[in-house]
Amino acid sequence: MLQIRIHGRGGQGVVTGAEMLSIAAFEQGRHAQAFPSFGSERTGAPVVAFCRIADREIRLREPVMAPDALIIQDPTLLHQVDVFQGLKPEGYVLINSARSFDELGVGEFVRRFRRERLCNVPAGEIAKAHLGRPLPNAALLGGFAAISGLLTLDAVAHAIRDKFSGKVAEGNVAAATEAFEYVTREMEELSHAQAD
Numbered sequence: 412m413l414q415i416r417i418h419g420r421g422g423q424g425v426v427t428g429a430e431m432l433s434i435a436a437f438e439q440g441r442h443a444q445a446f447p448s449f450g451s452e453r454t455g456a457p458v459v460a461f462c463r464i465a466d467r468e469i470r471l472r473e474p475v476m477a478p479d480a481l482i483i484q485d486p487t488l489l490h491q492v493d494v495f496q497g498l499k500p501e502g503y504v505l506i507n508s509a510r511s512f513d514e515l516g517v518g519e520f521v522r523r524f525r526r527e528r529l530c531n532v533p534a535g536e537i538a539k540a541h542l543g544r545p546l547p548n549a550a551l552l553g554g555f556a557a558i559s560g561l562l563t564l565d566a567v568a569h570a571i572r573d574k575f576s577g578k579v580a581e582g583n584v585a586a587a588t589e590a591f592e593y594v595t596r597e598m599e600e601l602s603h604a605q606a607d
Contacts, residue, residue: 412465413561414475418494419484419548422454427574428482428548429460434570435552435562436464444469457492464561478502482555484534484547486515501525505554505594507547509533527601530558530594537589542582553587557594564591 415432419425426447433443447460461475476496480503483494489506495517498504502524508531512518521529532554534547549571556562564587571583 412463412469412471413479414477415462415464415480415482415555416475416478417460417462417482417484418488418492419458419460420454420488421456421458423458423484424546424548425458425460425484428484428552429462431549431552431567431570431574432462432555432562433464434573435556435566436462438566438569439562441465442467442469446472448474457488480555480559481505482551483507484551486510489515489517495520498524501528503528503555503559504530505551505558506531507534507551509536526605527598528558530554530597532590532593532597534586534590537593538583538586541586541589542579549583550586550590553589553591554594556587557591558598564588567591 417425417429429445433445436443442465445462463469477499478497479499481494481498483506486506486508488494508515512521534550535545537550538547539545552567553564556564556567567587568584571587572580575583
């Protein structure tokens with residue numbers, strides 16, 4: 412079973428992102444569940460959502476304490492909340508930022524993990540270009556599909572269209588596609604750098 416924890420702030424689509432992730436997994440014939448954890452439900456407050464993906468029925472219902480993957484929608488949370496708590500050594504990390512891990516102040520920490528499973532993607536900027544608003548959730552799902560290889564971009568697009576319609580759906584699909592391509596390029600560059 413793959414356990415994913417998504418960190419963000421109220422109003423950034425954290426819960427919707429988890430739901431779309433589960434729909435994408437379901438589209439690929441897997442079992443999935445998504446659910447949020449709220450503290451204060453106001454806009455801008457830290458929000459956490461969880462997604463589990465498995466090849467058989469999922470009976471667990473508790474929050475994800477030892478995630479296989481982290482999606483961090485708001486980099487300002489990196490020094491306010493222990494977003495990396497419980498992350499497995501082989502875990503994936505995707506952060507919504509154009510800045511490097513060192514620039515974000517987490518360079519030392521992430522060196523303990525597999526570099527090819529860590530990536531930053533300017534999802535908010537990508538979303539703003541396609542939607543007019545910096546809502547990073549759909550773009551991050553495209554990036555997560557690229558870094559993990561666990562979902563196809565087609566499944567992500569299906570999930571987005573299941574949740575949204577019209578221009579909003581197509582803008583989000585375009586953002587997810589651009590983020591997928593961005594992360595794919597980043598991973599290829601990393602692979603070439605490691606080979607040299």
